[in-house]
Amino acid sequence: MRTVFFISDRTGITAEALGNSLLTQFPEIEFKRVNLAFIDSLKKARTVANLIQEASKTDAQPALIFSTQVSNQYRKILENSGGIIFDFFETFISKMEKTLDAKSSHEMGLSHGIGNKNTYSSRIDSINFALNNDDGLNTKNYESADIILTGVSRSGKTPTCLFLALQYGIYAANYPLIEEDLNTTNLPSILRKYKNKLYGLSINPVRLQNIRGERRSNSGYASIEQCRKEVRRAEDMFIQNEIPFIDTSHISIEEIASRILQKSKLERRY
Amino acid sequence: MRTVFFISDRTGITAEALGNSLLTQFPEIEFKRVNLAFIDSLKKARTVANLIQEASKTDAQPALIFSTQVSNQYRKILENSGGIIFDFFETFISKMEKTLDAKSSHEMGLSHGIGNKNTYSSRIDSINFALNNDDGLNTKNYESADIILTGVSRSGKTPTCLFLALQYGIYAANYPLIEEDLNTTNLPSILRKYKNKLYGLSINPVRLQNIRGERRSNSGYASIEQCRKEVRRAEDMFIQNEIPFIDTSHISIEEIASRILQKSKLERRY
Numbered sequence: 001m002r003t004v005f006f007i008s009d010r011t012g013i014t015a016e017a018l019g020n021s022l023l024t025q026f027p028e029i030e031f032k033r034v035n036l037a038f039i040d041s042l043k044k045a046r047t048v049a050n051l052i053q054e055a056s057k058t059d060a061q062p063a064l065i066f067s068t069q070v071s072n073q074y075r076k077i078l079e080n081s082g083g084i085i086f087d088f089f090e091t092f093i094s095k096m097e098k099t100l101d102a103k104s105s106h107e108m109g110l111s112h113g114i115g116n117k118n119t120y121s122s123r124i125d126s127i128n129f130a131l132n133n134d135d136g137l138n139t140k141n142y143e144s145a146d147i148i149l150t151g152v153s154r155s156g157k158t159p160t161c162l163f164l165a166l167q168y169g170i171y172a173a174n175y176p177l178i179e180e181d182l183n184t185t186n187l188p189s190i191l192r193k194y195k196n197k198l199y200g201l202s203i204n205p206v207r208l209q210n211i212r213g214e215r216r217s218n219s220g221y222a223s224i225e226q227c228r229k230e231v232r233r234a235e236d237m238f239i240q241n242e243i244p245f246i247d248t249s250h251i252s253i254e255e256i257a258s259r260i261l262q263k264s265k266l267e268r269r270y
Numbered sequence: 271m272r273t274v275f276f277i278s279d280r281t282g283i284t285a286e287a288l289g290n291s292l293l294t295q296f297p298e299i300e301f302k303r304v305n306l307a308f309i310d311s312l313k314k315a316r317t318v319a320n321l322i323q324e325a326s327k328t329d330a331q332p333a334l335i336f337s338t339q340v341s342n343q344y345r346k347i348l349e350n351s352g353g354i355i356f357d358f359f360e361t362f363i364s365k366m367e368k369t370l371d372a373k374s375s376h377e378m379g380l381s382h383g384i385g386n387k388n389t390y391s392s393r394i395d396s397i398n399f400a401l402n403n404d405d406g407l408n409t410k411n412y413e414s415a416d417i418i419l420t421g422v423s424r425s426g427k428t429p430t431c432l433f434l435a436l437q438y439g440i441y442a443a444n445y446p447l448i449e450e451d452l453n454t455t456n457l458p459s460i461l462r463k464y465k466n467k468l469y470g471l472s473i474n475p476v477r478l479q480n481i482r483g484e485r486r487s488n489s490g491y492a493s494i495e496q497c498r499k500e501v502r503r504a505e506d507m508f509i510q511n512e513i514p515f516i517d518t519s520h521i522s523i524e525e526i527a528s529r530i531l532q533k534s535k536l537e538r539r540y
Binding site: 002010011012013014017018021022025026027028029035037038062064068070084086088089091092093095096099100102104105106107120121123124127128131134156158159162163166167211214252253254255258259261262268 | 272280281282283284287288291292295296297298299305307308332334338340354356358359361362363365366369370372374375376377390391393394397398401404426428429432433436437481484522523524525527528529531532538
């Protein structure tokens with residue numbers, strides 16, 4: 001077991017994202033992750049250095065440190081803890097200064113600030129849009145949607161809409177295909193005039209059965225026959241109407257959302 | 271104007287997060303951002319290299335490239351485009367191999383895979399929990415909540431709950447403080463037995479007025495008097511009942527969520 005510290009003077013989200021993505025390259029090794037955000041004082045930096053020292057002693061090998069520490073002073077304290085540091089800030093900042101022929105501000109906490117207030121509002125607006133237009137609610141707002149996701153129940157529509165809103169500021173609505181929609185391969189009438197905004201989500205029937213079964217096991221809704229029938233009919237509908245669609249079975253919410261963004265050539269608002 | 275490319279063989283979310291965080295250190299320079307995700311074939315890599323070459327010619331200075339390209343072959347094509355590359359993968363991977371005394375798998379697309387299926391389900395469950403327990407709905411589920419956010423209307427409760435769910439798998443409910451709750455500094459009766467799960471959101475009254483005014487300008491709801499009164503009373507309630515609270519006025523959703531996670535010592539589930 002090898003201890004890994006994710007350390008940041010702010011939220012730590014970036015240090016974790018990149019650090020975890022590097023760790024996935026070593027699937028054979030088991031890591032113990034410690035996330036320490038908002039390390040923005042001398043005292044906190046020293047406390048963290050002690051934790052790193054202790055973990056390295058317990059593991060009998062130096063801990064890994066993934067850090068986005070802007071302060072040179074605090075970073076030095078981490079470096080002297082006996083752990084092995086991978087600093088995502090310091091590694092690049094001097095090359096950037098040289099490339100841009102400019103000094104970096106070296107100011108903490110810039111990266112997750114609220115930024116432009118209009119940007120903030122538009123992001124909140126897109127989240128509210130997703131919430132108000134979830135699951136076939138308020139189909140009258142489809143005029144203002146950037147995209148309308150559609151698919152059978154539990155194919156991943158809601159989390160994908162929310163992620164599109166949070167990450168990219170996209171106005172995403174979603175419409176569930178229910179039994180009566182699936183009696184023909186024609187698009188449900190409400191969707192016809194928005195054909196160009198539609199994007200389908202499909203899913204492996206066995207995976208769908210698992211997901212549905214967690215909630216309502218032994219129900220007709222979660223039976224493999226029902227799942228197979230719904231998925232096949234939904235895909236027939238997408239193909240018949242030339243609606244692009246994506247299989248959500250084996251990819252994360254992030255990846256579903258970013259693939260849709262790319263393939264539909266949507267402009268991000270955030 | 272300087273063109274910056276964010277290039278990834280997968281979603282590009284990590285390359286963008288770290289790249290943007292580095293760019294905020296140069297607030298005086300104006301950047302044109304180009305996001306190119308899923309660059310996972312020779313043909314795509316070559317097309318991108320051409321785009322970089324063109325942008326560098328137009329800008330009359332080399333474009334910046336932030337990349338998390340796992341393939342050595344595709345990365346070399348990017349490196350030879352004339353842009354200046356900051357590679358978040360290659361820069362660290364050999365030091366990691368040395369530290370861990372192991373070879374990296376150099377396999378693309380590991381970082382945003384679906385991971386463990388239980389993890390995926392628990393993340394979806396937490397999103398559903400946030401949706402089903404938003405805005406004072408279903409207060410009977412508070413027993414299963416990890417945390418209950420409370421505050422006046424438009425103080426940021428819903429997006430914070432959703433982000434806590436998406437990023438950390440936390441079960442977050444929220445309860446809006448309405449006029450009648452604010453007539454006293456006592457906790458609303460429904461919240462009393464969950465006192466230890468409560469976290470307050472506060473906001474600068476002028477900022478609140480702006481946010482409310484965007485939707486309903488000139489309404490009593492958005493008047494500065496009303497905003498001042500509600501915020502003051504909500505804060506009095508938090509203080510009186512020793513409910514921790516955070517001012518959401520100047521920080522992003524990410525930062526509100528991660529500060530709450532840290533201060534409340536909640537265990538992330540994801």
